[in-house]
Amino acid sequence: MAILDILTFPDPRLRKKAQPVEQVDDRIRRLVDDMLETMYAAPGIGLAATQVDVQRRIIVIDVSEGHDTPLCFINPRLVAREGTEQMDEGCLSVPGFFETVTRAERVTVEALDRDGQPFRLDADGLLAVCIQHEIDHLDGKLFVDHISILKRQRIRHKLEKQRKEREHAEAARARSTAEPRRSAI
Numbered sequence: 719m720a721i722l723d724i725l726t727f728p729d730p731r732l733r734k735k736a737q738p739v740e741q742v743d744d745r746i747r748r749l750v751d752d753m754l755e756t757m758y759a760a761p762g763i764g765l766a767a768t769q770v771d772v773q774r775r776i777i778v779i780d781v782s783e784g785h786d787t788p789l790c791f792i793n794p795r796l797v798a799r800e801g802t803e804q805m806d807e808g809c810l811s812v813p814g815f816f817e818t819v820t821r822a823e824r825v826t827v828e829a830l831d832r833d834g835q836p837f838r839l840d841a842d843g844l845l846a847v848c849i850q851h852e853i854d855h856l857d858g859k860l861f862v863d864h865i866s867i868l869k870r871q872r873i874r875h876k877l878e879k880q881r882k883e884r885e886h887a888e889a890a891r892a893r894s895t896a897e898p899r900r901s902a903i
Contacts, residue, residue: 719748719751719752719754719755720752720755720756721752721755721756721759722753722756722770723770723771724756724760724765724769724770724810724811725768725769725771725811726811726812726813726877726881727809727811727860727862727873727874727877728874728877728878729811731771732768732769732811732855732858732860733858734768734773734858735773735856735857735858736766736767736768736773736774736775736776736855736856736857737773737774737775738774738775738793739774739775739776739792739793739830742792742830742832742833742834746776746792747832747833749767749772749774749776750776750778750790750792750832752770753765753770753776753778754778754780754788754790756770757778757780757810758780760810761785762810763780763844763848764777764778764779764780764781764848764849764851764852765777765778765779765810765852766852766855766856768855768856768858769810769811769855775793775794775856776790776791776792777790777849777852777853777855777856778790778791779791779845779848779849779852781844781845790831790832791827791830791831791849791852792829792830792831792832792834793829794827794828794829794849794852794853794856795827795828795829796825796826796827796849796850796853797826797827797828797838798824798825798826799822799824799825799826800822800824800825801822801823801824802820802821802822802823803820803821803822803823803847804818804820805818805819805821805844805847806818807819807847807851807861808861809860809861809862811855811860812860812861812862812873812877813877815862815873815876817861817862817864817865817869819851819861819864819865821846821847821850821851822846822850823842823846824840824841824842824846825840825841825846825849825850826838826839826840827839827841827849827853862874
């Protein structure tokens with residue numbers, strides 16, 4: 719298994735719509751395993767393939783306290799939504815920010831599991847919110863799309879500033895470790 723790079727907002731690749739998985743094979747199962755390892759290492763409770771720059775409709779979730787109940791949804795589709803609730807959400811692609819988002823309280827999702835077998839799941843609470851959050855990713859949406867434009871712009875500006883500071887620090891570190899130039903006499 720491998721830990722994959724997670725894209726961060728406002729990377730335009732996060733806005734691409736994922737394509738359905740045609741066949742669940744060893745390559746897809748390996749991706750699912752890598753996504754789970756990446757999610758646990760981050761640490762997070764959900765991850766969509768689009769967040770690791772794979773434009774396929776795959777999400778992994780584990781909302782258990784012991785992080786021992788991984789769920790895999792391939793080609794997930796919400797078939798029912800009921801009620802509304804508000805919950806603070808964060809995102810591995812929007813690190814360090816949490817905002818209140820309104821979503822359906824209960825959902826029913828149909829998908830394929832890691833072995834390509836179809837299943838149907840009724841969910842509520844945190845699991846329902848996580849499923850909706852990750853399916854949004856597959857459609858090119860982020861949780862910041864559910865908050866005000868002003869808050870979204872503030873978050874975008876702060877993350878862009880952090881990225882530039884990180885790149886500047888990395889460039890300075892690379893210059894300091896480079897071999898000194900030899901001067902001709």
